[in-house]
Amino acid sequence: MAGAGTAKAPKFLYNAWYVAGWSADLVPGARVARTFLDLPIVLFRTQGGQAAALEDRCCHRALPLSFGTVDGERIRCSYHGLEFNVEGQCEKIPAQDRIPSTACVRRFPLVERDALLWIWMGDIDLADASRIPDHPWHCDPRFTWKSHHFDVRGNWELLIENLMDLSHLPYIHARTIGGNPDLHFGVKTQAVRDGDNVRVSRYMPDSEPPPTYKAAKHFAGTIDRWQEIEFQPVLIRINTGACDAGTGAYDGARDHGFSMIGFHGITPETAATTHYFWSIATDAVAPGVPEQIFQQTADTFREDQEVLELQQLRISADPDRPLLDIASDVGSRQARQVLHRLMKAEQHDMQVAA
Amino acid sequence: MAGAGTAKAPKFLYNAWYVAGWSADLVPGARVARTFLDLPIVLFRTQGGQAAALEDRCCHRALPLSFGTVDGERIRCSYHGLEFNVEGQCEKIPAQDRIPSTACVRRFPLVERDALLWIWMGDIDLADASRIPDHPWHCDPRFTWKSHHFDVRGNWELLIENLMDLSHLPYIHARTIGGNPDLHFGVKTQAVRDGDNVRVSRYMPDSEPPPTYKAAKHFAGTIDRWQEIEFQPVLIRINTGACDAGTGAYDGARDHGFSMIGFHGITPETAATTHYFWSIATDAVAPGVPEQIFQQTADTFREDQEVLELQQLRISADPDRPLLDIASDVGSRQARQVLHRLMKAEQHDMQVAA
Amino acid sequence: MAGAGTAKAPKFLYNAWYVAGWSADLVPGARVARTFLDLPIVLFRTQGGQAAALEDRCCHRALPLSFGTVDGERIRCSYHGLEFNVEGQCEKIPAQDRIPSTACVRRFPLVERDALLWIWMGDIDLADASRIPDHPWHCDPRFTWKSHHFDVRGNWELLIENLMDLSHLPYIHARTIGGNPDLHFGVKTQAVRDGDNVRVSRYMPDSEPPPTYKAAKHFAGTIDRWQEIEFQPVLIRINTGACDAGTGAYDGARDHGFSMIGFHGITPETAATTHYFWSIATDAVAPGVPEQIFQQTADTFREDQEVLELQQLRISADPDRPLLDIASDVGSRQARQVLHRLMKAEQHDMQVAA
Structure with a gap:
């Protein structure tokens, strides 16, 4: 986050497709x-x-x-x-x-595309609509989804960081979806970079289904759970779900399970405020479950919003002061590195052109 | 408007009589x-x-x-x-x-004077009360008048511009006094400069009386209408009215007709906010008509106020960015030229004195 | 007050114990x-x-x-x-x-200490708890006391100045405790500096007891009154009270009289806002009197707060513009001189160290 808000460092990535709305x-x-x-x-x-x-x-x-x-x-x-x-x-x-x-x-x-409006704020000659990320779950009849738009009084990178590191769940979301800290930290997290994309995944094979999962789907016994976070500039998707244990979820066979696909369109409004266009899609069909998932998601994101706004207060007071990284930052650090590399390259190109 | 709000260009005209209140x-x-x-x-x-x-x-x-x-x-x-x-x-x-x-x-x-308080904010040695503009309609027993004070969150020149170019009527005031755009644009507008004064006039001879006019006065048939706008630093008067067609209105014989005299005292509060002291006087005597004219005027000015404040938002974000002039700006452009010439001369005199 | 808010002059005194709360x-x-x-x-x-x-x-x-x-x-x-x-x-x-x-x-x-939280914001090596001012009245069973915390949108020196010069009483507090201006100005005020402390005192021997005094205590006839204001960085205590005339109040024999001890912890929040932690202690025992004193004090301080905030508006608009001193400023001027001397010495030490 160091550098956010300073005069010389680039504030935004211009040459990218951003969500402008629904x-x-x-x-x-x-x-x-x-x-x-x-x-x-x-x-x-x-x-x-x-x-x-x-x-x-x-x-x-x-x-x-x-x-x-x-x-x-x-x-x-x-x-x-x-x-x-x-x-x-x-x-x-x-x-x-x-x-x-x-x-x-x-x-x-x-x-x-896919019920979304995508805008290009950069050099118009570089706008290539074929590079707009697909989000097929908005058009897939097996999925129910709902969308929302939050205005967050915090820098866009704070929101990216929040979503790339779910180790905050037991603390921010203690009153909602948090659960036991030990459960979260017992699971190994992998972060992999692939070009400008960053993928963070956590797998919990053969584990007990939590209450929401049981309500969403009948499971025979233990389950193979997944949490997959994917960043690409500038969008995050979070795919969570489970199948009956040992039925191939980790090899891609998931149609018989339960999934929730979170879409997170993150568009800077200013250096200190962010448009947050999000949706949650699920293949759960049990009566009332999709509504419950949407409500729980909205409640959870409001908790994140409060944290981001408090962080921004402190960061705005001293924008260049360094922050300490910890082990669980691995995914968010990679996403920020991608962003900063792209922003610097773009700034360099603009200076050469000027 | 270019230059409004910048550091070096003068923000205000100091050596002028301004309305301070009623x-x-x-x-x-x-x-x-x-x-x-x-x-x-x-x-x-x-x-x-x-x-x-x-x-x-x-x-x-x-x-x-x-x-x-x-x-x-x-x-x-x-x-x-x-x-x-x-x-x-x-x-x-x-x-x-x-x-x-x-x-x-x-x-x-x-x-x-004339129910107004006039203040001099400039060099006290140059304050000459004989140069305060008269406004006899506030003291004329044939006229009924009412006054108001709006605080406008917009630069004073935006308000001057608004009043000097009534071609905005069919757009801003579509819901109130606007009327048909074609009617407005079919009439030739003349702008004449006389020293530091600018006079914009529009005449509509032999035209149909609009509803307000009919309510205010019995007209035999068609009417000769006038709209006369007069700017002098820093005040605008708008005289509108009509007489029976062919009875000499355009030669000054208007006592037998119907007039509305708008007084617009425009006093900068800051570079981005303005005191707007206005009154409307009329010689209409039909019961309820003066009250109706005052209410309609107030409603109309509130619409202008909203537009000015939205303009100011955009101008404050980039004060030096040029704007495009169009044909109907002729009167407002002349008024601004007078103001800018006076402000520059005054700034020069102050620098010489210092 | 000159210099408050400017860039180069020090804004705060760091090496001092400040009240952080109760x-x-x-x-x-x-x-x-x-x-x-x-x-x-x-x-x-x-x-x-x-x-x-x-x-x-x-x-x-x-x-x-x-x-x-x-x-x-x-x-x-x-x-x-x-x-x-x-x-x-x-x-x-x-x-x-x-x-x-x-x-x-x-x-x-x-x-x-003494029901207060004291914080040290400066060089941690210089924090010496033995230099924290005592306020024994908060622990003295003969005294009843109540405390409050106001957030004042004004610079801390404005509050110090307000408390060091009670000649404002008949004006700000005309509706509450003010009383007759002539009474206030007929009494000689003495200001004495002792190291970093400043003491302002006013004595009214053989005078009529005012209503609050009569309600608080049975006096035989006339009284010997005192008002003693003591500043030390950064705290003000105001001791007011009276004994029966000629019974030794001015030699320190006051136990048989009536006292009100005001504690005023003044802690800068920012250069333009101040925490005001105050208490009022009294040895009055008549039923209802301590409550009445607290309420009257709170009402009075709210009046001061309004004045300070209006002063700050004007001072913020032109922080370096000089102000005129008058005779009754003697105590507040001395307190400010102490503060400014300490702030400059501290700034010098920090520059040498850096």
Whole structure:
């Protein structure tokens, strides 16, 4: 975390796909104001159904376009009526025939996929939609899922770190899903880096099913449990679940078991605040269980949110002060190393270009 | 607007008469704390009826004098009892015989005229009360008027710009007085500069009377309408109205018609906030019409206020970023040019003097 | 007050014992977060009864330890479970055998005496508990006392100044204990410096007992009154009271009279905010009188608090602007001179050491 908030170190990774929201946030005609990487953005959907992202600032008198209205395929500023298309080009200035080429606002590539809106805040020439991570569980009929959006008053790396190291469960979540500390620390954790991805896994073969698991699925006896955390810039997925012991879960045969797939879209709003777009999907079908899983997840994430905000208070007071790493930080440290390497390389490229 | 909020460009015009409030704000014994041009001021009225303006900071221990009390012809600090006259000179220090000449607070010329309080924040030697703009409608028995005071979280130039260009009516005020955009843009607008004054006018001869006009006055048929906006540093008056078509309204014969005179006192509080002292006067006499006009005006100005505050958010985030001018900005651009020329000249004079 | 808040002048006196709170604030297992001299501190009491003060920031991921829990003789961080003893040394890191010597948080000497918690924020080698001021009235069975804690949004020197100069009574406290200004200013005030202590005294021999005094004690006729204010870094005691006239009060024979002992622990939170830990002790025994004295004192101090916060607004706006001294400032000026001399000497020593 050292360096977060300082002037010279890069604050953000620009050339990456970030979650901008949920597709369902934007019905036709809707506009939503959100700040990403310190830039105010208006997300809107035209009457024809196209989702778009523009800088949320009219080029004429700086009024946020999100205060305007969507009319057909354009968004109209509510001050003097300038109209912009989804590319950010002005197509109408009332009482003026000629529209100068400078009458435009910056547009940001926005792609809808798997019920998510993905935005590209960096160099537009590098935006490659084929590199957007898939999340098939949002489209898989065997899975039930629900989503949420938290605004966290903490730096994005604090949230990444929180999710990459679940050894905090017995402490932060003592009142919810925490359980016995000794159980958590008795299990070996493996962290593996693969390019820009980091994968942390913990396996608990032949163990007792906890209450949620029993409610979700009938297990014959002991179970083979897994916890798999996968980071790629900038997204974390956490796959947890179990199958009957000895039925091949660790070789990939999991369809007969119980799974929960957590999706964690982590998008910096500013250096000190973060959009947290998350969902939880499960193949549990027992009545009431998916709802219970969603509620428990939401309660748990609120506990994390409080911790992140308290950390940020202390870090903001002295941003460059070093912190002590401990053994269980292995996964989060690798994720931060990937991020910092990418941010430095990007900063270097921008300096060379400038 | 470029330059608003930057360090080197002047933020305010000092040598000008500004509206400090309404005479009615100050009953004898009252004191009111207001900040003008970044300086905290106490306005008060002595028991003898004299209105005065002093810096709102006791020279002894910096307590605001507005927290004190008016006693006779003096204002007394509520901490240790120092008493100051309307010139800002200390006339009593409890338990101390000699009053040093340094025991004084800065005074600001304050003049009452036409139910308004006018303050001079600049060089006291240049304060010339004969240059205070008249506003006879506040004293004309043929006119009914009401006044208000809004605190706007936006730069003063944003408000000037808003009032100098009424092409925003169909957009900001679509729900109130806006009307059809095409009607507004079909009318030719003229902007004329005369010294430091800027006058914008729009005439709609032989047109249909809108509902408010019909309620205010019986018109025989079509009407000759006018909209006249006049800027002088730092005040805007907007005169709108109509007479029966062809009865001489455009040659000055308007006594037989219907008029609304808007007064807009625009006084910077800080670089990002503005005091907006406004009144609306009308010669309409139909029962309920003046009240309706006042209410409609207040509703409309609240809509403007919201827009100004949103603009300021974006401008504060990047104060020097240029904005695009469009054709309908002609009047507001001239007003800003006058202001910027005066501010630069004043800044130059102050640098020469220093 | 000149210089308060500036960058180069020292803001605080570090090598001094400050009141951190009341012993009663900390039951076993309790932890309290407070900022002193810009540093966030956690005060806690172990199950064994030991009160301690540590920096309120875990060395691992900066979470405030005050968000954690006290377990036995340690405080445990609620994020990943690190445990620290009262010396700030980490004694447990879950899932890690070796604890590095760098795993510690800064501890601050904390001493309990006379129902108060005293903290040392400076050089730990200079912390000498024998220099903690005594306040025997908190332990004297002849005295009844009550305590309170105000958070004041004003610089600590403003509060010192307020208490060292009671000539403000007829103005700030006109509605409560103020009384007639002439009475206050007719009495001679003496200010004497003795090393780092400053003592201000006012004596009113053979005077009429005011209502509170009559309610507190039966006096035969006129009384010999005293007001004694004593400053030592950083604490003020105000001893007020009276005996029957001519019975030796001014020679120290006061046991037969009526006394009120005000304790004022003044601890900077930041340069612009102050912890105000105060108590009032009295030997009055008439039913209801001690309660009435406490209530009156609390009401009075709230009036002072409002004044201090308004002063701070003006001072923060222009921290280096000089203020005018008047005759009644003699005591407060001496106290500030002591403080500024100590702060400068300390700053010099730190620069030499660095």
